[in-house]
Amino acid sequence: MEQKTNQRIAKISGHLYPSNSQIMEDSSEVMMRANCRAKGGAPGFKVAILGAAGGIGQPLAMLMKMNPLVSVLHLYDVVNSPGVTADISHMDTGAVRGFLGQPQLESALTGMDLVIIPAGVPRKPGMTRDDLFKINAGIVKTLCEGIAKSCPRAIVNLISNPVNSTVPIAAEVFKKAGIYDPKRLLGVTMLDVVRANTFVAEVLGLDPREVDVPVVGGHAGVTILPLLSQVKPPSSFTQQEIEYLTDRIQNGGTEVVEAKAGTGSATLSMAYAAVKFADACLRGLRGDANVVECSFVSSQVTELPFFATKVRLGRSGAEEVFQLGPLNEYERIGLEKAKKELAESIQKGVSFIKK
Numbered sequence: 439m440e441q442k443t444n445q446r447i448a449k450i451s452g453h454l455y456p457s458n459s460q461i462m463e464d465s466s467e468v469m470m471r472a473n474c475r476a477k478g479g480a481p482g483f484k485v486a487i488l489g490a491a492g493g494i495g496q497p498l499a500m501l502m503k504m505n506p507l508v509s510v511l512h513l514y515d516v517v518n519s520p521g522v523t524a525d526i527s528h529m530d531t532g533a534v535r536g537f538l539g540q541p542q543l544e545s546a547l548t549g550m551d552l553v554i555i556p557a558g559v560p561r562k563p564g565m566t567r568d569d570l571f572k573i574n575a576g577i578v579k580t581l582c583e584g585i586a587k588s589c590p591r592a593i594v595n596l597i598s599n600p601v602n603s604t605v606p607i608a609a610e611v612f613k614k615a616g617i618y619d620p621k622r623l624l625g626v627t628m629l630d631v632v633r634a635n636t637f638v639a640e641v642l643g644l645d646p647r648e649v650d651v652p653v654v655g656g657h658a659g660v661t662i663l664p665l666l667s668q669v670k671p672p673s674s675f676t677q678q679e680i681e682y683l684t685d686r687i688q689n690g691g692t693e694v695v696e697a698k699a700g701t702g703s704a705t706l707s708m709a710y711a712a713v714k715f716a717d718a719c720l721r722g723l724r725g726d727a728n729v730v731e732c733s734f735v736s737s738q739v740t741e742l743p744f745f746a747t748k749v750r751l752g753r754s755g756a757e758e759v760f761q762l763g764p765l766n767e768y769e770r771i772g773l774e775k776a777k778k779e780l781a782e783s784i785q786k787g788v789s790f791i792k793k
């Protein structure tokens with residue numbers, strides 16, 4: 439009887455840790471919460487964050503909890519998700535539930551409309567994103583197997599690096615499970631766009647909110663290709679400005695890794711970018727017209743099977759993948775370099791599952 443009451447209270451209070459939660463063990467809390475009156479859930483989308491207790495996961499969870507399009511937020515991690523969930527559950531916005539460890543992955547994912555994945559290790563100075571492959575490839579594989587089983591129709595936003603390889607890994611896992619829908623798998627390259635808007639606005643003396651820079655290719659070094667010839671509002675740059683901006687945008691991640699001096703990589707700007715992108719996906723799911731953002735997706739824009747360009751987000755994910763548009767000579771040379779490195783990273787991801 440007492441256990442049943444506790445379980446009901448756990449649901450009301452937004453926790454799912456029958457043996458783990460301090461709150462569950464505190465009888466005065468139990469009395470207080472027992473008097474809560476459960477109401478019907480608010481309309482909106484169900485969103486899960488996998489890796490929710492991490493450097494990106496925590497601010498991302500906070501910002502998603504503030505998003506009016508989200509009715510239920512599930513926070514999953516292999517450590518520390520009870521504390522993060524308890525903290526976030528006190529925000530006076532939509533519902534949140536926490537899930538800890540592999541046995542709770544299925545419950546974390548069941549019924550989700552959107553799954554955001556920032557799980558995995560970040561870089562330290564001197565490392566490339568590809569150096570993370572060894573650990574993160576296996577993490578992404580396991581999580582995507584969970585998605586295939588528990589919410590095969592969910593839109594997936596994949597943040598874990600190296601994105602150029604983890605997206606192909608996810609695709610192969612979904613193919614193997616027979617549920618692959620290319621429109622629903624989106625690699626998150628939004629931080630490159632956010633950085634490009636910021637750095638270009640600095641050079642032009644504009645408000646970054648007024649600037650739109652398409653960034654295509656992938657998400658590592660030379661595969662990050664800003665198309666400065668297509669900046670909005672239309673702008674011209676000197677060759678020196680083009681070289682400075684391209685280098686800064688391509689190495690923005692490394693700039694943060696070095697500044698953080700061994701304590702991690704971009705987390706706050708990434709959480710901001712992830713929410714900007716997730717919000718666009720949710721607006722697309724809701725049926726809003728003309729929701730367009732850059733993303734690393736299954737693509738026929740080049741000869742490569744995956745490529746980042748602008749995509750139109752709709753009820754079933756990336757419903758339209760836009761072409762590159764006219765490139766100048768500098769961008770055409772950059773594109774060739776990007777494709778060479780991307781081809782290897784994509785193949786590495788595919789082989790990891792097919793081997």
Ligand SMILES: NC(=O)C1=CN([C@@H]2O[C@H](COP(=O)(O)OP(=O)(O)OC[C@H]3O[C@@H](n4cnc5c(N)ncnc54)[C@H](O)[C@@H]3O)[C@@H](O)[C@H]2O)C=CC1
Pocket residue numbers: 488489490491492493494495514515516517556557558559560561570574577580581596597598599600601626627628629630657702703704705708
């Ligand atoms: N796509 C992009 O633009 C960016 C990607 N990243 C990548 O995001 C990833 C996460 O970065 P941070 O949050 O800074 O790292 P972090 O180490 O602070 O957090 C990662 C979280 O993932 C969790 N985790 C590990 N294995 C897991 C599993 N099997 N299931 C669920 N959770 C698991 C950890 O417990 C930790 O809480 C890294 O791979 C990083 O390189 C980072 C910045 C930008």
Ligand SMILES: O=C([O-])CC(=O)C(=O)O
Pocket residue numbers: 560561567599629690691692694695703704
């Ligand atoms: O640089 C890193 O390792 C993290 C990342 O992807 C970024 O900040 O763009």
